[in-house]
Structure formats: C-alpha cells, structure tokens
Amino acid sequence: MPTTFNAFASGAELAGALAERVAAALRDGIAARGAASLAVSGGSTPKAFFAALSGHALDWQKVTVTLVDERFVPPDSDRSNHRLVAENLLQSEAARAHFVPLYHPAENVEIAAAEASIETAAIAAPFDVAILGMGGDGHTASFFPGGSRLSEALAADTPRGVITMTAEGAGEPRLTFTFSALNDARLLVLHIEGEAKKTVLAAAQAEGEETEMPIRAVLRRAISPVEIYWAP
Numbered sequence: 001m002p003t004t005f006n007a008f009a010s011g012a013e014l015a016g017a018l019a020e021r022v023a024a025a026l027r028d029g030i031a032a033r034g035a036a037s038l039a040v041s042g043g044s045t046p047k048a049f050f051a052a053l054s055g056h057a058l059d060w061q062k063v064t065v066t067l068v069d070e071r072f073v074p075p076d077s078d079r080s081n082h083r084l085v086a087e088n089l090l091q092s093e094a095a096r097a098h099f100v101p102l103y104h105p106a107e108n109v110e111i112a113a114a115e116a117s118i119e120t121a122a123i124a125a126p127f128d129v130a131i132l133g134m135g136g137d138g139h140t141a142s143f144f145p146g147g148s149r150l151s152e153a154l155a156a157d158t159p160r161g162v163i164t165m166t167a168e169g170a171g172e173p174r175l176t177f178t179f180s181a182l183n184d185a186r187l188l189v190l191h192i193e194g195e196a197k198k199t200v201l202a203a204a205q206a207e208g209e210e211t212e213m214p215i216r217a218v219l220r221r222a223i224s225p226v227e228i229y230w231a232p
C-alpha cells in the first residue's frame with residue numbers, strides 16, 4: 001500500500017492537524033456505524049496530539065479508545081501507556097470516551113494478554129483509527145527487533161488479538177495488538193517526530209529484513225495506506 005508523508009513545521013502544528021484528521025475519521029465512523037474506535041500508541045511522542053484531540057467536540061460517548069501496545073505495569077506506573085492516555089487524552093471532551101485497557105492485574109503477562117484479547121474482541125473490527133509510533137530501533141507497537149514472538153506478531157495469518165512480547169530493548173514484558181489487528185484500520189497513521197526518526201524511517205524504507213526493523217511490515221504490507229505524520 002502507498003504511504004503519504006505529511007511534514008509540519010513544528011510538533012504543535014502536527015498535533016493540531018493530526019487531531020483534526022482523527023476527529024473527522026471518528027465522526028465518519030459514528031455517522032456510518034453508530035460508534036467508532038481509536039487505538040493509540042504510547043511513548044513520548046503523542047502527548048501534544050492527545051491534548052489537541054481531547055478538546056475536539058464529537059460524540060465521544062460513542063468512541064472506544066484502546067492502546068496499540070502496553071507495558072505489563074499497573075496504570076499508576078509512570079511507564080504505563082494507560083496512564084499517559086488517561087492523563088493526556090481522556091480529558092476535556094474526550095473524558096466521555098470508553099477506554100479499554102490492555103493491562104490487567106493478572107498473575108502473569110500471558111494471562112493478562114488473554115484477558116485483553118477477550119475484552120478487545122468486543123471492539124468492532126477493523127479499528128476506525130490506529131495511530132502507530134516508531135522507536136529508534138525500528139519497532140512499532142511492541143514489535144521489537146529480536147522480540148520473543150515477533151514472527152507470530154507480524155504474520156498476516158495470526159488472528160487479531162493481543163499477544164505478549166519480551167525483548168532486550170523493551171524493558172518490561174509487553175502486551176501488543178498483532179499486525180493483523182492494526183494493518184487494516186480505516187485510518188492508519190505513523191506519527192514520528194525528530195530528524196533522528198526521519199533517518200530511521202529512511203532506513204526502514206530501504207531494503208532489508210522486516211525482523212531487523214519491524215516497522216517495515218507496516219510500510220510494506222499494511223492493507224490500508226499509511227499516512228506518515230512528521231515534524232522536526
């Protein structure tokens with residue numbers, strides 16, 4: 001699928017434009033199907049976008065928000081993507097959205113992933129919107145190079161759902177939606193910021209193994225076109 005590259009002069013400009021784009025897609029989903037879904041990434045990049053989106057007036061009660069991936073940490077951890085979303089997106093107008101977490105206080109991450117798969121299966125597929133990020137190592141979601149279940153996570157025939165991932169660069173064990181659950185989102189965005197990530201993106205767009213830079217799976221094989229949003 002083709003990618004489009006949308007460059008902005010600043011992170012603030014990007015946040016405003018991406019929030020407009022996502023709010024419009026959610027409104028379209030509500031108009032067409034009565035409800036809409038949004039899967040967002042964590043990390044350090046999306047805060048300004050979350051703040052901009054949270055102020056958009058739309059029928060948030062009909063929107064389900066979930067995470068593309070999560071660390072196996074409780075929501076009061078400063079490493080929690082759930083916490084990031086609660087503090088920055090589920091505010092203002094968006095406080096009325098329904099949030100489905102991936103973390104569950106289970107005995108181990110495998111049980112938590114099974115619970116997350118069951119709960120998120122109630123969200124109609126495909127997602128209306130999925131916002132991916134990308135790490136400096138070329139990971140997206142929790143598809144890490146060298147990840148314990150990377151091949152399974154990236155395989156097109158792995159069912160939609162949440163699986164576990166451990167990797168040297170990942171810190172805590174992870175919970176991540178599979179590639180099959182993300183690649184057909186009606187609006188599929190890759191949100192990256194900084195010159196360093198632009199360089200990583202260029203490397204990912206060159207030849208090489210998907211397993212070395214898992215973002216390649218999205219850039220090469222996603223069913224939906226990938227809209228890249230970048231600012232310096």
Ligand SMILES: O=C1O[C@H](COP(=O)(O)O)[C@@H](O)[C@H](O)[C@H]1O
Nearest residue numbers: 041042043044045069133134135
């Ligand atoms: O581990 C993660 O990292 C990526 C990228 O994060 P960033 O801090 O470089 O923006 C993120 O997309 C993912 O959701 C997160 O769990």
